[in-house]
Amino acid sequence: MAVQRMDNVAIVVDDLEAAVAFYSELGLEVEGRASIEGAVADETVGLEGVRTDIAMMRMPDGHGRLELTVYHHPAAVSSQPPSLPPNTLGLHRVMFAVDDIEDTIARLRPHGAELLGRVADYEGIYRLCYLRGPAGIIVALAEQIG
Structure with missing residues (x-):
């Protein structure tokens, strides 16, 4: 099965x-x-x-x-502070494909999104970034450009 x-x-x-x-x-x-x-x-x-x-x-x-x-x-418990870096063991991140990464970042900022680094170009194929979202979860965005 x-x-x-x-x-x-x-x-x-x-x-x-x-x-x-x-x-x-x-x-x-x-x-x-x-x-x-x-x-x-x-x-x-x-x-x-x-x-x-x-x-x-x-x-x-x-x-x-x-x-x-x-x-x-029972009340939720925090097993880790929301500021741990992306290389922490465990569930790493959730990634979403988007059609306009800059627009998406701008729309998410009023909802508390914090850019962890900067928008990076991966070999002219993708623009990528990590954001800190609700409950400290890392939300990755990918825009295909090539």
């Missing part, structure tokens, strides 16, 4: 509405929202008394989603 697809990547955030606004500005669409709690949630994640709200964000092409999650109980 083989994997059928990657369904979604979950990001735990402390401000669900701000995260939805950030990823909406990037071009993702809210597919649905739900409050999650009960025995199945507890069993699935291995915690007791789970109460969360989620927003499922769909990619513009319909293939792939981000699940933005805010934990009401």
Whole structure:
């Protein structure tokens, strides 16, 4: 049996509405929202008394989603400060292909995006950059230019 697809990547955030606004500005669409709690949630994640709200964000092409999650109980814990560098072990980043990298950066800045370095040219094929997004997640952008 083989994997059928990657369904979604979950990001735990402390401000669900701000995260939805950030990823909406990037071009993702809210597919649905739900409050999650009960025995199945507890069993699935291995915690007791789970109460969360989620927003499922769909990619513009319909293939792939981000699940933005805010934990009401038990409270979310920070395993690392949001300023750790891109070479930290663990989930590294989420990358999105965009059609205009400068415009995308400009639209995300009012939503708290911070450019980590600068926009770089990769062999005349891509323009690339890393931003710090909601919950300290690194969001990479790639614009194909060649």
